Amino acid sequence: MLPDATVVKHILAEAGLADTDVQETTLGLVCTVAPAEVAPAFAALKDSELDFVMLVDLMGTDTGEDIELSYHLRSFTRDEELHVKCTVAYDAEIASVWNAYPSALMPERETAELLGLTLSGHPNPKRLLTVDGVEPLLRKSSLIRTLQEVRER
Amino acid sequence: MTDARDIATEVGMLAPEGTHDPGLPPAGIRRAPEGVDGLTTEHLIINMGPQHPSTHGVLRMIVEMDGEEIVSAEASIGYLHRGIEKLAEHRRYNALGTLMDRGDYVSGIHGELASALAVEKLMEIEIPRKADYLRVLLSEINRIASHLVWFGTFGLDTGAMGQFLYAMRDREFLVDILESITGSRMMFNYVRPGGVLADLPVGMDAQIREFSDGFDAYLQEHHELLGGNEIFQHRVKGIGTIDRDSALAFGLSGANLRGSGVAFDVRRDRAYSAYDDMEFDVPVGSTGDAWDRYMVRMEEMRQSNRMIRQCLDGMPEGGFTAKVPKVLRPPAGEVYAAVESSRGETGIHLVSQGGDTPYRFHYKAPSLAVLQALEEILPGHLLADVVMIIGSTDIMLGEIDR
């Protein structure tokens, strides 16, 4: 179920990412890389013996100081799962991974829109869920309505 | 009064002057190649939705057409974006089920179960075996109810109206059972972290068995009514094919993935609750067309019926909930828990920082991947097939927009 951490490190090292941080947590096997290394890491993992063919989902979390992106990969032939994380600054530009995993097309648009990031290399980087002019609603600085506002609708 | 060119510019199909990036795929209204007798035609942009009798929710499809054939399609969503993920950061852990009920609203038990499993995994709570069996029983009842809604509306999408009423009739039996057990016809709020709300009422076992004994025959009747209809078969066979590699690349799950030939079922391969005790087959299609997806779901209903009988026969003694504190405070950490809902793999990625509300609650919806795949496979089909293909994939806009 969990891939071998040394194999993952070896594959990433061959792709040029030396000494990546791979740990086992409650989430599973988590591999932390720099934002610029995500695309080469995915290209390497997809074509390797580990055969991670599907990007199950991606999400972004506002940690308070920056935004942490988390990608969830799955291999069906080996029945293994891997999580890849990277940290970007607020209002940063993230490179799309749709070339390796087309299932990232809409989740990336949604994450960029709700957390205030910009997408590069995406065929359709428009807003997905909200109308123009809405602030990034998933940031911790975006507040929900108070009871007072609801009562006085 | 907006015309087609305004809509095209708004959705980016017609790039404003001087803004088209040559590195990206081409966009814009294209002229069709010169045809017979030097006749040239323009493509027509048609807007389907958000108010549309057949889009299974508020989906807006903007299709560019060359005559009757689709050249490109784009889905515009967000008409039901209600902030389930944001509001979850302000709700206690045992109230998350109420939000998940309203995500994929036709199969509420699966959503509640996913969030309960995530909390239990993080807090390492052991729940009584009876609660596991009750969860599986209600999950399978809800799966049949959801597939009946799909069956009724899928026929409507191809123009058949009779099977809708038969499906609703059978669904009323199930909804009565669910109402007796959980108290509500739709927003159950039954599966909680630690167990379930209550045990089965007196006489419920007999009522469920009565339904289950007759359902296989009803299912055969429904299949003969719709699937045996030659017009339906001509409309559905060979249309809307998603091949195996595309299905994996676009992140499909559930019946859509199995219809394309990948035998992955979260109940069997990542067994949770009491599914390790259940005996069931997982139907897998071969070509990935709409007919395969239809047959996979019909067979899934039969297997769910089998599991309902196994749950009733093997129901253990014991309590229906573990002793959990009134206010749950999981330790800091992250967890991902998935269930096989009627639409695919519903996953919850939960981040906790030790407080009494989640820090981040991400709801992985199986229908979102399907929408991306639809944009890819619709070109080449006829306009009438669009509605049928959307229906064959059984999307639910509540969970896509969250």
Add this chain to the structure above:
Amino acid sequence: MAIDRFTGENSIAFIKLEQLFDVARRNSLWYMAFGIACCAIEGLMSASGPRFDFDRMGVFFRASPRQADVMIVAGTVNQKMAETVKTLYDQMPEPKWVVAMGACACTGGPFREYPNVVLGVDQIVPVDVYIPGCPPRPESVQYGFMQLQDKIKKQTEDRLAARRDSR
């Protein structure tokens, strides 16, 4: 006596044309199929299904707003949907009525705290009947329609009374 149905003040022989139209309108309220969210499954699909049969009240759905009398707003309206709701309401020909079904359409519902959600559809279109619930039972929706029928009858009577008094 039975014969008073045909003669006398409120009889069929002396019914005004307006009252006749009013009876026709009340008993064939066709709604526009506009299910936004969860309430659509209960109030539109289940209520029109074989058990709760809306058709016996003369109510069934029309796909196009141009052919509908009632717009049942079933579900949460958010900022992106608000423009569509207004456009559809404008496209319906008179006489038209709006039924706000469910807590979300009445006042925002369980999602009222999210900034993207509009606090009730009456911020966008005028509402005639509010049906609370999350989701309301199909019988509640049918009761709401019966209330709407009473409201239409009362509106007609008020109109006729005003005309009679002003003469």
